[in-house]
Amino acid sequence: AQTVTQSQPEMSVQEAETVTLSCTYDTSESDYYLFWYKQPPSRQMILVIRQEAYKQQNATENRFSVNFQKAAKSFSLKISDSQLGDAAMYFCAYRTGYFGNEKLTFGTGTRLTIIP
């Protein structure tokens, strides 16, 4: 079974600074997806960024980028120029790339605080 580990229960960063959230996962599959979801106090789950395992290039979405290390099974999220609106729980998630039994397996989350 796949597992996802987020070793940082809480992180904080000064506004406008850069912060990196860590995620590692365990799988025997070669094809899969990785995601970072954000959950602000409104509790809505919002997709931040996605990475397909077969792509070597790290995904980037504006101020959000990932460092995907497939061999090390590591998938960290970097937030540049942090803004107050980035304050939220961040969840790393894994999904199999194979048809059938698709589901997202989530890590335990990292609570990110932005210091004004």
Added chain:
Amino acid sequence: DTAVSQTPKYLVTQMGNDKSIKCEQNLGHDTMYWYKQDSKKFLKIMFSYNNKELIINETVPNRFSPKSPDKAHLNLHINSLELGDSAVYFCASSPVDGLALANTGELFFGEGSRLTVL
């Protein structure tokens, strides 16, 4: 236009009661899910349905019964509610086609339904 909508958003009830949470998606997706988020914010899958057929049932007590009348709806009925059922329940959907790698892989979530059992 709300893509995945859940009702009710808040539900407070007594132990032993039976309650339902409804979910509808207008994205045309084939697969729908129920996830439970506990007090520590941990998200765990409960069920998934693909085109009205149960695909995943993750060792959830029999008191929980999902029902999918059509592929756009997945409802969750809970019998004999217990204190430990208090949580936020999320409905989600995703597109699935014959080539899983051809879709984006992401799940689209509803806003969650907070259930409090007293």
